[in-house]
Amino acid sequence: MLPVVKFTGQPLRRREDARLVTGQGHYAGDEQVDGCLSMLFFRSPIACGKITKFDVEAAEAHPGIVAIYTGENVEGIGQHAVNGAMLDDLKAPPYPLLSEHGIRSVGQPLAAIIATSKQAAEDAAELIELEVDEDVPTLQAGQDGQNLFEDIPDNHAMTKHWQTGNVAQLFADAAHVVTAHISHPRLAPTPMEPRTIVATPDPETDGLIIHMSSQNPFRARNGIADMLEMEPEKVRVIAVDVGGAFGMKASVYPEEILVALAARWLERPVKWTATRSEEMLSAWHARGGQNEGELALDKDGRFLALKARINVPLGHWLPFSAAIPLWNAGRMMPGPYQIAAVDIEANGYLTNTAPVGIYRGAGRPEAAAMMERLVEKAAIAVGIDAVEIRRLNFVATEDLPFVTATGCEPDSGDFADVLACATELAGYENMKAEIATRRANGEICGIGIASFTEPCGGGWESARVTWHPDGTIIAATGSSSQGHGRETAFAQIVADELGVTPDQVTIIHGDTGLTPEGVGAFASRSSSVGGSAMRMAAREVAEKLRQTNTLPETPITADLRYTADGESWAHGCTIALTSIDGDTGIPKIEKIVSADDAGTVLNEMLFDGQVVGAGVQGLGEALMEQVIYDESGQLLSGSLMDYAMPRASDVPPFVLGRTVTESPNNIIGAKGVGEAGTIGVPAAVLNAILDALRPFGVENLAMPLTSERIWQAMQNGFEE
Numbered sequence: 153m154l155p156v157v158k159f160t161g162q163p164l165r166r167r168e169d170a171r172l173v174t175g176q177g178h179y180a181g182d183e184q185v186d187g188c189l190s191m192l193f194f195r196s197p198i199a200c201g202k203i204t205k206f207d208v209e210a211a212e213a214h215p216g217i218v219a220i221y222t223g224e225n226v227e228g229i230g231q232h233a234v235n236g237a238m239l240d241d242l243k244a245p246p247y248p249l250l251s252e253h254g255i256r257s258v259g260q261p262l263a264a265i266i267a268t269s270k271q272a273a274e275d276a277a278e279l280i281e282l283e284v285d286e287d288v289p290t291l292q293a294g295q296d297g298q299n300l301f302e303d304i305p306d307n308h309a310m311t312k313h314w315q316t317g318n319v320a321q322l323f324a325d326a327a328h329v330v331t332a333h334i335s336h337p338r339l340a341p342t343p344m345e346p347r348t349i350v351a352t353p354d355p356e357t358d359g360l361i362i363h364m365s366s367q368n369p370f371r372a373r374n375g376i377a378d379m380l381e382m383e384p385e386k387v388r389v390i391a392v393d394v395g396g397a398f399g400m401k402a403s404v405y406p407e408e409i410l411v412a413l414a415a416r417w418l419e420r421p422v423k424w425t426a427t428r429s430e431e432m433l434s435a436w437h438a439r440g441g442q443n444e445g446e447l448a449l450d451k452d453g454r455f456l457a458l459k460a461r462i463n464v465p466l467g468h469w470l471p472f473s474a475a476i477p478l479w480n481a482g483r484m485m486p487g488p489y490q491i492a493a494v495d496i497e498a499n500g501y502l503t504n505t506a507p508v509g510i511y512r513g514a515g516r517p518e519a520a521a522m523m524e525r526l527v528e529k530a531a532i533a534v535g536i537d538a539v540e541i542r543r544l545n546f547v548a549t550e551d552l553p554f555v556t557a558t559g560c561e562p563d564s565g566d567f568a569d570v571l572a573c574a575t576e577l578a579g580y581e582n583m584k585a586e587i588a589t590r591r592a593n594g595e596i597c598g599i600g601i602a603s604f605t606e607p608c609g610g611g612w613e614s615a616r617v618t619w620h621p622d623g624t625i626i627a628a629t630g631s632s633s634q635g636h637g638r639e640t641a642f643a644q645i646v647a648d649e650l651g652v653t654p655d656q657v658t659i660i661h662g663d664t665g666l667t668p669e670g671v672g673a674f675a676s677r678s679s680s681v682g683g684s685a686m687r688m689a690a691r692e693v694a695e696k697l698r699q700t701n702t703l704p705e706t707p708i709t710a711d712l713r714y715t716a717d718g719e720s721w722a723h724g725c726t727i728a729l730t731s732i733d734g735d736t737g738i739p740k741i742e743k744i745v746s747a748d749d750a751g752t753v754l755n756e757m758l759f760d761g762q763v764v765g766a767g768v769q770g771l772g773e774a775l776m777e778q779v780i781y782d783e784s785g786q787l788l789s790g791s792l793m794d795y796a797m798p799r800a801s802d803v804p805p806f807v808l809g810r811t812v813t814e815s816p817n818n819i820i821g822a823k824g825v826g827e828a829g830t831i832g833v834p835a836a837v838l839n840a841i842l843d844a845l846r847p848f849g850v851e852n853l854a855m856p857l858t859s860e861r862i863w864q865a866m867q868n869g870f871e872e
């Protein structure tokens with residue numbers, strides 16, 4: 153008999169929060185170790201060139217300095233891995249932990265200073281002498297410029313091409329062709345907690361105990377062990393409380409390897425905490441794509457074929473998942489629509505900047521912004537309503553699972569239903585009438601819609617659930633938390649399977665020494681894959697308990713790995729209502745309506761929190777966030793004084809709705825919702841602002857849609 157569902161789905165408050173808001177959280181930076189040394193990085197102040205002099209001798213003699221490592225000390229350390237399995241071609245540049253000869257970016261670490269105090273390290277850094285023969289940097293994807301590596305012509309490091317059907321013929325025969333240029337700002341993920349790592353040698357095991365801010369402790373463990381040529385079991389990574397990660401803490405950085413290395417070499421604990429400016433300089437950035445698209449339509453508005461060119465900057469080194477954004481952007485560009493023929497090419501180019509990696513959405517926002525802009529333009533070209541043209545082209549629910557022209561397999565869903573949910577919540581017809589009236593009165597205002605899909609999860613995850621005779625239940629997960637309420641949601645699942653309350657369940661996560669090996673918290677996979685593993689293990693324990701007639705006197709455990717049958721595809725629809733101040737160009741987002749289908753919901757409050765949190769990050773991309781380098785490659789947006797992030801006063805009312813189409817690909821039936829807001833919101837806001845600017849003849853505008861850019865466009869009607 154299946155258990156009666158009691159807690160799963162309930163909007164239970166996050167059990168983590170009382171601890172976190174009263175300062176009882178334990179972040180990596182809280183870790184106090186006796187005799188801990190401080191690491192500080194001497195970073196390149198210029199973007200590109202050859203080192204002609206680098207002298208650390210005076211710095212080494214400074215009081216309190218234990219060691220200074222430069223390129224020659226770490227020459228023998230190998231290259232960290234880059235995942236290129238999904239590409240047609242990958243040329244990963246060599247990337248030394250500390251550069252000896254060439255400089256590729258402002259902020260690149262050239263020396264690691266290890267001292268008895270941070271102050272001593274800072275003082276010593278002042279004594280380092282660096283002279284560089286400077287070169288002109290290459291800053292944009294595909295820009296003609298300096299070739300950064302001999303064997304990577306044109307800095308062209310990766311490519312992926314999707315081609316299906318007779319695209320040329322379909323374009324030649326089309327009744328309408330619409331085009332779009334989408335310019336994504338380069339973003340700084342900026343989790344509240346910067347990167348932090350404390351590595352302590354463990355003489356008992358000849359290993360390392362590492363507290364660090366990571367969203368996937370096992371990948372961090374394996375990455376560090378690999379680089380240090382240690383057995384993974386000898387490295388224990390602990391990341392219990394994490395103050396946000398958003399993709400930016402999904403694989404190891406050179407700085408983290410250097411801390412681990414120093415602890416090993418010096419046989420002393422070593423700690424590094426990035427400053428906010430260091431995060432802006434050297435943590436990976438995101439987006440930055442300059443993308444072109446074309447959609448061919450028949451006379452009734454049916455989509456015939458899609459062409460796109462995705463061009464992304466990659467920075468000067470490639471993190472493990474550097475290829476994911478351009479791969480996601482291309483493969484999921486057809487979104488929820490039936491499009492038989494595609495010619496989509498994605499290219500990534502090395503640049504003299506910080507690296508560019510995954511960040512909440514990771515290519516999905518790029519796919520949706522392009523497709524939804526094309527759809528909006530298609531509706532105008534054909535002369536039908538923006539909702540109508542979407543309905544006409546959706547893949548029908550009965551046709552799911554469906555193989556798209558890019559080879560993806562959306563597993564389930566009801567795209568028309570989630571659109572209907574959004575239009576109903578928005579009062580779409582009234583909204584249109586209201587906009588018409590306001591326009592007649594001289595206001596500048598518009599509506600934007602974005603329908604989107606979101607591939608989530610896939611792969612495996614682990615769980616170990618133990619029932620103790622005193623009634624307590626300990627559930628350990630190989631999945632982890634980056635601050636997104638996993639303890640709460642996983643306890644709900646276990647409680648239901650074992651017929652107890654969630655407070656009887658202790659969740660253990662974020663410690664490779666205490667949990668079964670797992671994958672981690674990214675790609676919106678925690679609920680669907682991590683949750684399914686939890687449910688399966690708890691179910692097995694419940695089954696064993698049922699088989700014993702009396703209450704057992706010894707603990708009962710189930711320890712297993714669960715592999716999902718495939719990716720689960722969440723989907724949604726976002727509607728934005730905006731107005732623009734005619735004198736200043738200041739945009740006002742009056743309302744965001746977001747309807748999401750993420751399959752089975754584990755906790756309604758967590759679900760809503762994810763949608764709004766990601767939605768605000770989406771607003772940041774659409775309206776204000778932008779990393780800016782000047783032409784010499786200096787970072788102009790090096791602090792939160794210069795890099796604009798949304799504040800509470802920038803956040804409009806969010807109206808949330810949901811539909812539920814269970815995923816057949818995992819036993820929970822969950823999809824993911826962690827990234828939805830970053831996908832739907834920028835596309836909908838871009839469409840809304842360009843709808844408002846239609847009377848000015850503006851068809852394309854680069855994000856972020858700042859008041860200055862909007863005002864200029866209103867003056868010139870120019871296209872960017």
Ligand code: SMO
Pocket residue numbers: 398399400402510511512513514673674675676
């Ligand atoms: S960008 Mo995410 O942590 O897959």
